[in-house]
Amino acid sequence: MATVNGSAAIAWMRAHGTNTPGDCLNTVWQAYGSHDSIGPHAGQYPDAIDGWNYATDKHAGDEQPPAGVPVYFGVSPTRTDADRAAGDVCISLGGGQLIATDAAGNGRIGITTITQRAAQTARPYLGWTGDFLGYTVTYTPTTNTTTTKGTDMLIGIKGKAGARRGGSYYVNGGVAHFIGAGIPAGVPTYTDEGEIAALQHVISGLA
Numbered sequence: 001m002a003t004v005n006g007s008a009a010i011a012w013m014r015a016h017g018t019n020t021p022g023d024c025l026n027t028v029w030q031a032y033g034s035h036d037s038i039g040p041h042a043g044q045y046p047d048a049i050d051g052w053n054y055a056t057d058k059h060a061g062d063e064q065p066p067a068g069v070p071v072y073f074g075v076s077p078t079r080t081d082a083d084r085a086a087g088d089v090c091i092s093l094g095g096g097q098l099i100a101t102d103a104a105g106n107g108r109i110g111i112t113t114i115t116q117r118a119a120q121t122a123r124p125y126l127g128w129t130g131d132f133l134g135y136t137v138t139y140t141p142t143t144n145t146t147t148t149k150g151t152d153m154l155i156g157i158k159g160k161a162g163a164r165r166g167g168s169y170y171v172n173g174g175v176a177h178f179i180g181a182g183i184p185a186g187v188p189t190y191t192d193e194g195e196i197a198a199l200q201h202v203i204s205g206l207a
Helices: 006-016 024-031 048-053 114-121 193-202
Strands: 003-005 058-060 070-073 088-094 097-100 110-113 125-129 135-138 152-157 167-172 175-180
Touching: 003 006, 006 024, 006 088, 006 097, 006 135, 024 048, 024 088, 048 070, 048 088, 048 125, 070 114, 088 114, 097 114, 110 114, 110 175, 114 125
Parallel strands: 003 135
Antiparallel strands: 058 125, 070 088, 070 125, 088 097, 097 110, 152 167, 167 175
């Protein structure tokens, strides 16, 4: 099966930072490379929920999706607007964190959690898939440590004032990429100078 790259999709979302309000599927589609859908349901993805319905590699209810895969939310049981049944799709950062459209405000891509996204959109969490619009998503399995070069997760840093840029960092392949000053709830956060110094020996980019 043809593939799309999950790490590249995360990088695209981080680099762009904005989205057409409410246009989650189109934004995520662009992040994965803007490829025409393929397979038996090619051309049949008008809404985000269709990505879940037609996926062949579903992981329903798994709240630890690996970084780079699409994550889906379903039909809202409470909303009454025209989009209530459209669903929602985001991209996992690993560790229960997501990068999503409108998460940092209307039209602004941001970092959130599965729980926060479900509350924001008034939609139930469905799970994640290993494929997107007919393509297999290549991704790095999530790890639970920040002491190896293979780390792929979100962390928070709170150092001494002026010592470094505090905030959220996306760690991939042993390199930390600064995301923003805010640190979402539930993100592993390091405040002890000794711990941070130890991290700097195995993770570059923690200025």
